[in-house]
Structures are given as C-alpha cells and as structure tokens.
Amino acid sequence: MLPTVDEALYELKLAEELNPGPWVRHSVNTGIAARNIAEKVSWLNPEKAYIVGLLHDIGRRVGVVDIPTHVYEGYKYCMEKGWDEAARICMTHSYLRMRDEFDYDPEQENERAIKEYILNCRADDYDKLIQLCDSLAVDYGFVILEKRFVDVTRRYGIMEGYIKGWEIAFSIKEYFEKEMGCSIYDVLPDVGKTSLLTPKPWKPGNR
Numbered sequence: 663m664l665p666t667v668d669e670a671l672y673e674l675k676l677a678e679e680l681n682p683g684p685w686v687r688h689s690v691n692t693g694i695a696a697r698n699i700a701e702k703v704s705w706l707n708p709e710k711a712y713i714v715g716l717l718h719d720i721g722r723r724v725g726v727v728d729i730p731t732h733v734y735e736g737y738k739y740c741m742e743k744g745w746d747e748a749a750r751i752c753m754t755h756s757y758l759r760m761r762d763e764f765d766y767d768p769e770q771e772n773e774r775a776i777k778e779y780i781l782n783c784r785a786d787d788y789d790k791l792i793q794l795c796d797s798l799a800v801d802y803g804f805v806i807l808e809k810r811f812v813d814v815t816r817r818y819g820i821m822e823g824y825i826k827g828w829e830i831a832f833s834i835k836e837y838f839e840k841e842m843g844c845s846i847y848d849v850l851p852d853v854g855k856t857s858l859l860t861p862k863p864w865k866p867g868n869r
Contacts (some may be wrong), residue, residue: 663747669735670716673717674690674720679725680725688719689803691801692716693714695849696714696715696791696795699791699842701849702842702849703775707792710747711788713748715791718748718751718755719732719735719755719795720736720739731772734753736749737749737753737776747788750783753776754783755789756796758827758830759767759826759827760783761780761781764777794831794846798850799841802856802859803856805853806847807831807835811824
C-alpha cells in the first residue's frame with residue numbers, strides 16, 4: 663500500500679518541522695525526477711514513482727543520522743502506517759549493490775535487520791528508479807550523476823564500494839534510457855544549469 667500524494671507531502675512537511683534541512687527539498691526533487699522518468703517508461707506508474715521518491719528519506723525525520731539509521735527508521739515508520747511499498751524503498755534506496763553491500767556481519771541491530779531484508783530482496787524497477795533519482799536530485803534542483811557523486815564524496819570521503827555503486831547507477835541510467843528513447847536528462851528541469859553550480863557541500867549543522 664501507499665499513501666496519496668497529498669499524504670506523502672504532508673508527511674514531509676511534518677518531518678521538516680522535526681528535522682529541518684536540505685534533505686526535504688532533495689526528497690521532493692527525487693520524487694519529481696522519478697515521476698518524470700516514469701512518465702516515459704510504459705510499465706511504470708508515475709504517481710507511485712513520485713510518492714516513493716518523496717518518502718525515500720522519511721527516516722531522517724528523527725534527526726541527523728547515518729545511512730543505516732535513516733534507512734531503518736524510514737522503513738519502520740512506513741510499515742507502521744501500512745505503506746509497505748514505500749517502506750521497501752526506504753530500505754533499498756541507499757544500497758545500489760544490494761546483496762553485495764553486505765559481505766560483512768554488521769554490529770548494529772538496525773543494520774543487521776537491513777542486511778536480512780536486502781539479502782531476501784531482489785531489486786525491482788521502482789527500487790532501481792529511486793536509487794538512480796537519489797543520485798540525480800539535490801536540494802537546489804537536478805544534476806548529472808558525476809556532479810552528485812563528487813558532492814557526496816566531498817561530504818563523506820571515498821568509501822569502499824563507491825565506484826562499484828557508481829557503475830550500477832550508470833547501468834540503471836542506460837536501462838531506463840533505452841525504454842524512454844531519450845536521455846534521462848531530457849526530463850529533468852534545468853539540469854544543465856544546475857549542474858554548473860558549486861554550492862558548499864552541506865554537512866550537519868549547516869542549515
């Protein structure tokens with residue numbers, strides 16, 4: 663199940679009151695990117711794509727947290743609401759390599775739960791779509807993948823597995839473009855102009 667678009671937007675509004683930050687506009691833009699791409703892919707539902715894009719980071723409502731925490735908090739929150747389709751995206755959006763992300767035994771309870779979920783999950787086209795759009799959307803608009811990857815690296819540094827994740831993102835891009843018959847960038851408003859901007863990387867504490 664899913665919330666309506668209005669319900670998803672309201673949830674983001676409530677979440678912003680709890681934890682203001684650029685993640686909210688990023689979430690809105692992720693939803694817009696997902697909807698615009700889905701409109702060009704015959705088997706995808708643009709409204710569903712928009713909703714799950716809006717809510718993919720809803721776990722950040724609890725505060726400035728790491729990746730496993732916001733992933734698991736979003737999953738739990740959506741499941742409590744009965745929104746299992748959105749909950750799934752909360753779990754999968756940060757793990758482009760899916761099962762290959764977890765070649766270790768996590769110490770944190772929430773990360774162990776994520777691993778169990780991902781190991782029993784095969785990425786579908788909505789998982790792939792939001793994984794891609796998460797890398798296309800920033801709080802100030804839309805950017806090419808290379809720009810987003812640099813932005814994330816400037817904030818967090820190079821982490822093991824990043825390059826493999828980038829390769830998967832490019833393959834997902836090509837997968838959807840084949841069906842769309844055009845570049846994904848053709849459906850992202852002002853992506854060329856926005857990609858040329860160089861704002862200071864956001865870090866916790868920089869509202």
